[in-house]
Amino acid sequence: MAVGPVAQIHISVSDISRAVAFYRDVLGIPLLFEVPGQQMAFFASGDVRLYLGVPESPEFASKCVLYFRVDDIEAEHARLVQAGVPAHGAPHVVHRDGGMELWMSFLTDPDGHTVALMQER
Missing domain, CATH: 3.10.180.10 (2,3-Dihydroxybiphenyl 1,2-Dioxygenase, domain 1)
Structure with missing residues (x-):
């Protein structure tokens, strides 16, 4: 099972x-x-x-990091920053593997949870 x-x-x-x-x-x-x-x-x-x-x-309180896939990380990051969402730097490459790059960007929701944007290129 x-x-x-x-x-x-x-x-x-x-x-x-x-x-x-x-x-x-x-x-x-x-x-x-x-x-x-x-x-x-x-x-x-x-x-x-x-x-x-x-x-x-x-005991039921959670603290989490949420990772959301996006099609255009730069555009979505800019949209959220423009809306006032606190960001932790610009989108950047976190991993390269053969022909793929994994890009991420990190922001914060109103309760302090990290919200990450991710795009595979």
Whole structure:
């Protein structure tokens, strides 16, 4: 037996409204639904569902790095910086292998999680 692919990732947030605005309006990730009366929102990121929520207790708090594929890393990085997202430097090559280069750029969401952009060229 083996587990299947990742289905959902929890991201701890301190303010659900601010987090929804960032992930939906700034990053452009489709919002699936918010749970009425609870501090929870779910987004569709390919086959993986992102679950943003205010943790009920400290043992459920998460700190994560999210890596998003993009088609044009320079353009997407510039768009997010223009929108006020804090960046940690410019897009750059992190790996070369034969005919492929892996480019990355790192930014920060409102709760301090690192959001990485990645493009294979």
